[in-house]
Amino acid sequence: MRKIAQIISWLSLVALMVPPVMYLAGRMELPAVKSWMLVFTIVWFATVPLWMDRKKEG
Amino acid sequence: MEPMASADTPQPNEPVNEYEREPVPPAAWLGFKSFIGQYAGEHTAGTELMLGPLFVACGAGAFDLLVGLLLGNLLAVLSWTFFTAPIATRARLTLYFQLEKICGRKLVTVYNLANGVMFCFLAGAMVTVSATAFGVWFKFPMPGLSDRYPNSVGWVIATLVVGVMIAVVAAYGYKVVARIANFSAAWMTLVFIAFGLVGFKDFLTTTNTHIGSLSDIWNLCQTAIWKGGAPLPGQVKFTFWHITFFAWFCNVAMHIGMSDLSVFRYAKKSWYGIATASGMYLGHYIAWIAASILYALQLHKDPANTAVLPGPLAYNACGVAGLICVVVAGWTTANPTIYRAGLAFQAIFPKASRYRVTLITGMIVAVFGMFPAVTMKLLDFVALYGLILMPMGAVIFVDFWLITKFNLRLYYAQASGEGFNWAAGLAWVITLGICTWLVQSGTTQIYFVSLPGWFIAAALYVALSKLHQKKDLQLAAA
Numbered sequence: 001m002r003k004i005a006q007i008i009s010w011l012s013l014v015a016l017m018v019p020p021v022m023y024l025a026g027r028m029e030l031p032a033v034k035s036w037m038l039v040f041t042i043v044w045f046a047t048v049p050l051w052m053d054r055k056k057e058g
Numbered sequence: 059m060e061p062m063a064s065a066d067t068p069q070p071n072e073p074v075n076e077y078e079r080e081p082v083p084p085a086a087w088l089g090f091k092s093f094i095g096q097y098a099g100e101h102t103a104g105t106e107l108m109l110g111p112l113f114v115a116c117g118a119g120a121f122d123l124l125v126g127l128l129l130g131n132l133l134a135v136l137s138w139t140f141f142t143a144p145i146a147t148r149a150r151l152t153l154y155f156q157l158e159k160i161c162g163r164k165l166v167t168v169y170n171l172a173n174g175v176m177f178c179f180l181a182g183a184m185v186t187v188s189a190t191a192f193g194v195w196f197k198f199p200m201p202g203l204s205d206r207y208p209n210s211v212g213w214v215i216a217t218l219v220v221g222v223m224i225a226v227v228a229a230y231g232y233k234v235v236a237r238i239a240n241f242s243a244a245w246m247t248l249v250f251i252a253f254g255l256v257g258f259k260d261f262l263t264t265t266n267t268h269i270g271s272l273s274d275i276w277n278l279c280q281t282a283i284w285k286g287g288a289p290l291p292g293q294v295k296f297t298f299w300h301i302t303f304f305a306w307f308c309n310v311a312m313h314i315g316m317s318d319l320s321v322f323r324y325a326k327k328s329w330y331g332i333a334t335a336s337g338m339y340l341g342h343y344i345a346w347i348a349a350s351i352l353y354a355l356q357l358h359k360d361p362a363n364t365a366v367l368p369g370p371l372a373y374n375a376c377g378v379a380g381l382i383c384v385v386v387a388g389w390t391t392a393n394p395t396i397y398r399a400g401l402a403f404q405a406i407f408p409k410a411s412r413y414r415v416t417l418i419t420g421m422i423v424a425v426f427g428m429f430p431a432v433t434m435k436l437l438d439f440v441a442l443y444g445l446i447l448m449p450m451g452a453v454i455f456v457d458f459w460l461i462t463k464f465n466l467r468l469y470y471a472q473a474s475g476e477g478f479n480w481a482a483g484l485a486w487v488i489t490l491g492i493c494t495w496l497v498q499s500g501t502t503q504i505y506f507v508s509l510p511g512w513f514i515a516a517a518l519y520v521a522l523s524k525l526h527q528k529k530d531l532q533l534a535a536a
Contacts, residue, residue, distance in 0.1 A: 013244060016248050016252070016379075017248055017251070019252075020252040020256050021255060024258065026259075030256070031377075034377025034379065034380075035377070037377060037379035037380075038377060038378045040379075041245065041382060044245050045245075048241045049241060052237075052240060052241055053237055053241075
């Protein structure tokens with residue numbers, strides 16, 4: 001579970017950068033960039049507490 | 059909410075302060091990676107969203123900004139590596155304990171007071187930054203670049219709500235925010251980069267520029283983004299050297315001022331000082347540049363709109379994710395700042411509850427945050443903050459490396475039992491007096507004065523110690 005959460009977190013961070021890069025390349029409109037960045041932000045903050053800073057607590 | 063605790067009660071929701079009055083033992087030393095993460099997180103803060111735009115407001119040119127920041131940040135990294143870390147990894151003491159040994163408890167209390175007040179202003183600026191995000195949601199008038207006082211009821215309410223929330227959390231829920239700060243550090247850095255990418259694309263669109271080569275990019279930077287020229291009304295013109303010195307000295311209190319002795323006392327090796335490059339080049343290079351692009355775009359679209367408001371800037375670029383970034387960036391950095399200010403004040407009132415002191419400190423910060431004066435003049439304030447604390451760094455440096463070469467005592471207050479080492483106290487006050495005169499007389503500007511100030515403080519401390527310590531030595535001989 002922890003490993004899965006970790007993978008999803010890191011993927012969401014990578015994905016977070018895709019919309020602005022696509023916008024720079026002229027492949028995405030700004031409203032879509034804003035929406036997708038919010039989605040990946042939510043994914044990051046939903047999954048990161050499941051593994052980060054958990055070593056000591058375990 | 060947890061009950062109020064006395065100073066002696068164990069307090070679980072606060073950072074662990076270990077080895078406060080003893081050297082850090084080898085078992086507690088930390089590896090290089092710990093410092094990379096810590097500095098990257100700490101120096102990508104809410105205030106970066108103010109500082110980048112203020113460079114543009116000060117008329118910074120493309121070469122001056124991009125190369126000046128590169129050089130200034132390098133000097134900052136070298137200062138940590140060659141000034142702070144070597145002493146920290148030899149003495150392995152907190153700044154406060156080392157200062158106490160040199161200056162005595164009473165003088166350290168005065169230093170604490172100065173430090174605490176500066177922290178309050180800094181945290182106030184972070185509250186201001188966070189409050190600008192709420193202006194986007196609730197659409198109340200927000201302060202302009204030249205405003206010194208709150209300009210709407212909505213602004214007052216927003217800053218008070220943000221400030222009080224931060225104060226309560228700093229007092230009772232420090233650990234929660236510290237976790238959120240850890241969670242958000244990597245995400246926040248990427249959102250800052252996204253600000254730059256979106257802003258740059260908008261510049262291409264609004265200027266109808268087609269990029270075919272690197273020279274096209276450079277041309278856009280010079281002619282549209284960082285045009286240089288005259289600063290906006292009320293701002294000082296920033297040249298290459300202003301930017302270099304600002305980047306070098308904006309953390310002067312931490313490196314040359316030796317505040318980060320408390321951090322690097324845990325480092326296995328002194329060369330770990332170069333880990334500060336993560337904070338400097340992510341926070342004080344990429345984040346400043348990205349934020350400056352957003353503000354330059356705003357000015358390009360509407361030259362009359364000179365307001366530096368991180369909330370609207372971030373929202374226009376990255377929507378709600380950008381707004382969350384502004385709130386989190388301000389909040390996560392204001393939180394430890396208020397906490398540290400509370401600790402500094404608590405040293406003055408040791409019998410007061412740490413929670414109560416932190417809460418009251420946070421309330422003061424909330425009121426400071428209401429006034430945009432500090433935030434809109436953040437370049438000047440940051441320089442002043444460094445100047446006030448820097449002389450004590452010179453005192454520590456001289457005491458550690460040079461004092462015995464002048465046949466003077468190391469850690470004089472500890473050796474003599476003095477509560478107030480007048481040589482250190484006078485070196486501090488006289489240095490500040492001379493630096494103030496240098497600035498007021500127009501001899502130099504506040505952005506540069508810490509450099510001569512350091513040498514003045516070092517020389518004064520040696521000369522005054524010669525006078526001060528001699529008497530005690532005679533007494534000891536008698």
